[in-house]
Amino acid sequence: MSEALVCVKDFEKHAFAVLPRNALDYYRSGAGAEETLVHNRKAFSKFKIRPRCLRNVAKRDLSTTILGEKVEIPIGISPTAMQRMAHPEGECANARAAQAMGTIFTLSTIATSSIEEVAQAAPYGTKWFQLYIYNDRQAGFKALVLTIDTPMFGLRLADIRNKFVLPPHLRFANFSGDKATGINTTEKGSGLNNYVNRLFDQSLEWKDIRWLQSITKLPIILKGILTAEDALIGADLGVAGILVSNHGARQVDGTPASIEALPEIVKAVGDRVEIYLDGGVTDGTDVFKALALGAKMVFLGRPALWGLAHSGEEGVKKILTILKTELDYALAITGCASIKDIGSTMVVHEAYYSRL
C-alpha cells in the first residue's frame, strides 16, 4: 500500500490487508450478527453539530483534565487484549505512542506485554490498568478500570469458526501457568470463549466493588455501563469514573451504540463522576459530539490496533495525530477555542431538525 494514509479508515483498510486471519477476525469482529458493530459508528451521524461563528479561535487548546491530571488531548487508548498479534512491540509501542501524545494508555489484563514492560516502555505517560476478575480473585498505574460487562465472553462467530488460538510465541504476560497459556487450547471452537468462560468470575455483583475499594487506594473506573440505572449505582458507590461502552459491540449484539447511551448516563450522574466514552470513534467530529453530549474524554480500541499493525508506535501516533487534527478543525470551525467551549447545545439529535 503506497498511497498516503490520511484517516482512520485508511489505516483500517491497511490492517485488513496485512493482518493474518486469526488476528484480524479477533480484532475486527463484534458479537452475533454485528448489528451493533455497524451501529456504533453509524449512530454518530444521527447527531448534528450546530456551529457558532465569530468567536475568536485564533489560539486553540485541546487539553483537558482527567482525574485531576492534565492530558493534551481528550482522546485516550482503551484496553485491547493481545496487541503483539498486531506488532512485535504490542502494548509497549501503544503506551509509548500515548505517552508521546500526552494522553492516557489503558493496559488490558489480557496483555501480551507485562505491567513491568509497559511501565518501563512509557515511564512518564499516564497509564491505567484494566481489570478482569478471575474466579480465584488475583490482581504503579494511576487508576483501575474494572470491566463489568464481561461475565462471559460474547459470541463472536468468526473466532468460533477460526477456532482462535493465541500464536504459540505469545502468552498472557501478567500471568503464569495455565492462565498465561490456557488460550492455546485444542478444545472445539474459539479458545477465547473456552478461556474466559472457564476462568472469569461470573458471580461478580455490585457488592464486589466495595471489596475492590477495600483493597486499593487507586481511583476506580467502571467500564461497560450502558444504562442510567447502573450509572447511579456506580455513582452511589463512589467510583471515580464511568466509561460508557458496549465493549466495541463485542459482548451482546442489539445494545445501543455507546453514543446513544451517553445522554441518559450524563443526565443521571454527570455532575457526580467523570464520564468517558468508547465505541466507534473514528473521526475528530465523533470526539466533538461525545464531548458536547457530556463525555470528558473518549477512548479508542480498534483504531489504535490498526495504527500498531501499520507501524507500531509511529502508527498509533499517526492515528492519534489524525484525530487530534480533525478535532482541532472541528473546534475552530464551530467557534470553540478550547474543550470547555464545546457547549451542550452545540450537538443535537437529528430529530431536532425534523421538528422545525
Ligand SMILES: Cc1cc2nc3c(=O)[nH]c(=O)nc-3n(C[C@H](O)[C@H](O)[C@H](O)COP(=O)(O)O)c2cc1C
Ligand atoms: C481486539 C479487542 C480486544 C479487546 N480487549 C479488551 C480487554 O482486554 N478488556 C476490556 O475491558 N475491553 C476490551 N476490548 C474493548 C475495548 O476496550 C473498547 O471498549 C472497544 O474496543 C471500543 O470500541 P472501538 O474498538 O470501536 O474503539 C477489546 C476490544 C477489541 C476490539
Ligand SMILES: CCCCCCC(=O)C(=O)O
Ligand atoms: C482470552 C481472553 C480474552 C479476554 C477478553 C478480551 C476482550 O475483552 C475482548 O473483547 O476480546
